[in-house]
Amino acid sequence: MCHLLPFVQAVSVFVSTFSLSAIAIDRYNLVIRPHARSLSPRSAVLVASVLWVLSVIVSLPYGYYMKLESYPGYCGQFCSEHWTNQHIRRGYSLVVLMAQFVLPFATMLICYSSVFMKLNERNKTKLKKLNERMHLLKTLSKMAFSPTPSDIDS
Template sequence: MDSGPTCSHLLVMLNHSGEVRFRFAVLNPGDTKCSSVANESLVSDEVHAVRLSSPCDGNTTGTGRGVEERGDSVLSNSVLVPVLFGAIFLLGVAGNTVVVAVLAKTTIPKSHEGFTHLYLLNLSVADLSFLVLCVPFEATYYLLPGWIFGPFLCKFVHYAFHSSMTVSVFTLVALSVDRYLTVRSVRRSFLRTRRSARASVLSLWMCALLLAAPVPGHQTLIEVDAQPLGPFCWECWETLQGQRVYRLLTFTLSYLLPLTIICVCYSKVLYHMHRRVHNTSRKWVKSKQKVRERWV
């Protein structure tokens, strides 16, 4: 299955009484509009569409039994998820705003501590970007039948989601490397200057923006002919192979490789700290023995 975005999509219809109804919509090759193949009598002003699967992942099959089993969870998610997103938004924005305000007023140290200062500031900015540019739109998407923000925000919000999340991950990697260099007492190296710290932060953003560059090109606003459904913002690829390659690339560069680097760096930090403590304790024991020998 390597054709274009040709698929059938199971749309679940829920009315206000909780009754589950469903219909199929087919996305033709090259089209961005779904055409109904079900009885139009199932569509009314009271129905609410719930997305179960992307109309660009291939043929989707479903039965009435499977739909009924998911009806209650869909209704609860439409309320629970926005409330959870709202709490995360308020707490996250408040906390990161305080961090940014404190760090922004603090003079960047000229020593190696300037690295940590800039990285923490950059991490808070990336988290704020994610909270402000992504969370409100995703929470609204759970409440409404479709995407109401237009094609531009369909692309921009998902691009901001991927890029800000990747910047946060890259910053955590940079912090782990910085902690390792600190333990190793690499302070006078050219890697430990304020200029290199700023260049490092800029490089993190550039790499994250480049890695997320394909996202807006594959986010598509799909319109459905039934009025209650509204448009959907989906990730559509011309070939399934291209989608898999990109997902494997992002998984490797934004999760697997960063996780490996972080684990290695902090393992080495623990090793060097343990060795220093062990050496210090040995020196203390030797000095204590010398004191005893003198008194004896």
């Protein structure tokens, strides 16, 4: 149980993080490249499967290096990490930091910033067209309801 529970927790966190990154990439593709082929259901299942496999692979060391221990003065046993080599522990910690925070954060930041800029650009274009139409309608209404020279003479 000591090996399984931390492993399952790590897998669930990695799957969540990777899924958020995949969603950001999908939204990026839908907004930035709207005419490109969208993700098919089969491709979506493949992406989800790859995310799960990657999550399991990255989480394996965490479950493997757990050990059930008793500490003097404390009631019960506790599950704690026992790495055989500090270099391996540091390397794994770096992999976890990169895979769980840095890469997903960078991916989401780039994707959502691009989406925001694109949508903002579209919105400005729509507002510009709307202002042009309003100006045209104002001009036409002034022309339609302004007095003509024949109205002034009579």
